[in-house]
Amino acid sequence: MLIWRLIFLFLLVGIDLTLQGQSISHELKFARYLLGKSNYEESTYVLKNIDSLHASAEQRDSLHYLLGNLYYNQKNLRASIRNFDLVSSFSPRLRSEAIFFSSFNHAYEKHYSIARRKLLNYSPRDSTESQLRNLELAGVSLLQRDLKTYDSLAVFFKPVNYAIDLQEKKMQEHFARISHQKKKSPVVAAALSTILPGAGKFYAGNKGQAVYTLLISAVLGLQTLEGYHKDGPNSFRFIAYGTLFTSLYIGTIWGSTFTVKMKRDQLNETINDQILFDMHIPLRTVFH
């Protein structure tokens, strides 16, 4: 009698666990369906309500993978990384994608060394992943402006995979752009603006602002001169226009030094955005 009772209990637990598993699978499918419809808020709600304690290892991986994707689409990169990192090796396909995207998210967040480490610790499953890892590592090296490491990785760029070839060429272009970037000096910019107001900004590459500054300086300078010639150095007109002109003149010299830095940062930002874009495209192509 006791044996029958035990068998009955065992069967009951088994059926309960199977039903729970099926229910979780159904919820995961539903969340994926919502994600596909770009209903991110609803999908997140469904995933967060899944009882992960009763989920199998594969189901938990799917759960974290989907959450990682959801947060990634909502530009919440930290939460995305946290979830991608929870995908275990029980699900090799999901894990590889999660690692690549987690690393990319770190690169986007400017955590270059972590992005690199994650890629280096990962063993690619096939030649495509191997080539993709190489490209991502090359991208991270360029973002860090570590041109030596980039060179050592670019040796392995081979035109054998349509999904990655174009981006390898693009990386070479970014490398060339970084290598040929002219280093402009803030001191030279300041000196040029001292000689001719706005010239330093022109040198820094901000041509429109340079012309505008020169024009305003000339307008104020001429009025100061007029005040001096007609009313003398103690007149209100000369002092007012003179003060304005001097302020602008000094401000232009000071501003020119910042313009050099600002233009350099702007250019670097543009290049970095393009590198990140070219790191992102093959991830989408290979995994989706």
Add this chain to the structure above:
Amino acid sequence: MIKFYLTCTFLCAPFFIRAQETKKADSLFFAGQYLQANVEYERLLFNGSKSINVLLLKKSYCLKAEAKYDLAYNTLARGNFFVGDDSTQFKLYYESALNAFLGEKYDLALSKIQESHYYIPAISHPMIDLLEILTLNHLQKLKDAEAKFITFKTKYHVDDSTNFYMAKRFKKLKNPDKAESISHLLPGVGQMYAGYAGRGVTSLLLQTGMIAFTAYSFFNGYYFSGAFTGVGLFYMFNNGGARHAQYLAEKKNKALIEELDTLVKKTVSTTIKK
């Protein structure tokens, strides 16, 4: 106020549709848990429910209650406007138009209302007619709105002979481009045309001051000061004043439309309550 009014109206109607399958989602909706209700309606769609249009309508109510009008409109766009009974089709059109209106996409709202008239002429409801009048007001098509308003009163036997559209201030709205152009040629007059006489006088005085400064500078031999400070500042004030006149004309029109909306709603509210 109008948004609140229109949001509340019709909100409950489809919930009277007897459907056991939506019981859980409906109770969530009535409890004010709109996200959860929204998920449950979508779950029914995912599970292959055949009442697609009704579920999409209910989903749109959840989104509308959360003031996500664009999402509500897009949700309704997933529906099939040519299947099901006339009443459900009408609700799809009406809700689409209403959400477009609440999302300030008046062209879309009008297009949905016109589609409704064209495809289901058998059904007419004062709410969609009111929505059409309000939409035409916001599109500043006041002649069309007036015609619809008169038709509304005849159709639904409204005991009020007043026609607000005949009032002088509603007869012709301000033209923002005209206000801008006038202000360029006659400083301050654009603001006066827009109905802001005080601001017009201030703008006129400022710009006259700049002209006087220029003339004074030239007569006394201060050519650079006259040319750069006087003319330069006059140019800046003139441009700024013209842009301001344009903004004021738009502001005035908005206020007039809102006033007109309120008057129309007051007149037709008794009919709608009935």
